[in-house]
Amino acid sequence: MERVVESDSGSGESDVVLSLDSIRESLIRQEDTIVFSFIERAKFPLNSPAFEDSRCLHSGNSSSLTEFFVREIEIIQAKVGRYENPEENPFFLDNIPPSVFPTRKYPPALHPKALSVNINQRIWDIYFKELLPLFVKPGDDGNYVSTAASDLACLQALSRRIHYGKFVAEVKFRDAPQDYEPAIRAKDTEALMKLLTFEKVEEMVKKRVQKKAETFGQDVKCISGDDKSYKVDPLIVSRIYGEWLIPLTKLVEVEYLLRRLD
Numbered sequence: 001m002e003r004v005v006e007s008d009s010g011s012g013e014s015d016v017v018l019s020l021d022s023i024r025e026s027l028i029r030q031e032d033t034i035v036f037s038f039i040e041r042a043k044f045p046l047n048s049p050a051f052e053d054s055r056c057l058h059s060g061n062s063s064s065l066t067e068f069f070v071r072e073i074e075i076i077q078a079k080v081g082r083y084e085n086p087e088e089n090p091f092f093l094d095n096i097p098p099s100v101f102p103t104r105k106y107p108p109a110l111h112p113k114a115l116s117v118n119i120n121q122r123i124w125d126i127y128f129k130e131l132l133p134l135f136v137k138p139g140d141d142g143n144y145v146s147t148a149a150s151d152l153a154c155l156q157a158l159s160r161r162i163h164y165g166k167f168v169a170e171v172k173f174r175d176a177p178q179d180y181e182p183a184i185r186a187k188d189t190e191a192l193m194k195l196l197t198f199e200k201v202e203e204m205v206k207k208r209v210q211k212k213a214e215t216f217g218q219d220v221k222c223i224s225g226d227d228k229s230y231k232v233d234p235l236i237v238s239r240i241y242g243e244w245l246i247p248l249t250k251l252v253e254v255e256y257l258l259r260r261l262d
């Protein structure tokens with residue numbers, strides 16, 4: 001994953017050059033990752049026993065297979081430094097060990113309170129209860145391990161996109177502190193939401209992801225014809241962005257801004 005633009009002179013905090021254009025470029029690239037992760041997940045039916053049932057053989061562990069898998073993967077990824085990157089947020093915070101290798105030093109781009117903005121529990125619930133049933137077939141083919149791996153790819157891509165709202169908010173704040181500061185001091189979430197919203201950009205995002213789902217997920221058949229079919233319904237991808245991903249990204253923006261003057 002590309003990171004937000006930084007200058008390279010190594011002299012510290014003031015070095016980090018954030019621009020709304022570079023951040024939006026990253027969000028556009030992340031759309032590809034999200035659309036592909038949905039296409040991969042749609043190979044399998046819902047397979048709800050993987051994430052709903054607690055079938056762990058260890059007594060005292062009531063995790064589903066998927067939760068167990070994500071927890072264990074997050075531990076290994078933390079050990080190699082994944083969560084040193086401010087773009088990454090774990091699903092199971094209580095679980096996260098320090099890195100066992102020297103990690104790349106990320107120049108501070110965000111306010112330190114950014115660490116306390118983590119809505120992954122909500123993303124988890126929305127993903128399994130609302131999003132997944134929209135783009136996978138119902139049913140159970142028993143492929144729980146592959147399903148859990150695909151769910152992890154989707155969850156991490158969604159979480160990264162949504163928490164990228166912290167960078168978006170930081171750059172919007174830096175561009176116009178005089179507009180944001182009074183609303184932050186007044187804890188006026190409605191005013192903040194209004195300030196950070198660009199409806200035209202949102203419309204463009206929804207159209208573009210629909211087009212990406214049409215392009216990346218088109219069933220390529222040997223025979224020509226107009227009966228196009230898609231691995232994931234492009235309108236559903238657009239709807240997922242409009243009803244969940246964009247609002248959750250804006251929620252992260254507001255939550256970050258509320259802490260920005262602490």
Ligand SMILES: C=C(O[C@@H]1C=C(C(=O)O)C=C[C@H]1O)C(=O)O
Pocket residue numbers: 024168196197198199201202205245246247249250
């Ligand atoms: C992310 C941004 O903030 C808001 C959220 C958007 C999104 O989630 O795609 C798009 C436009 C804005 O309303 C942005 O301005 O780019």
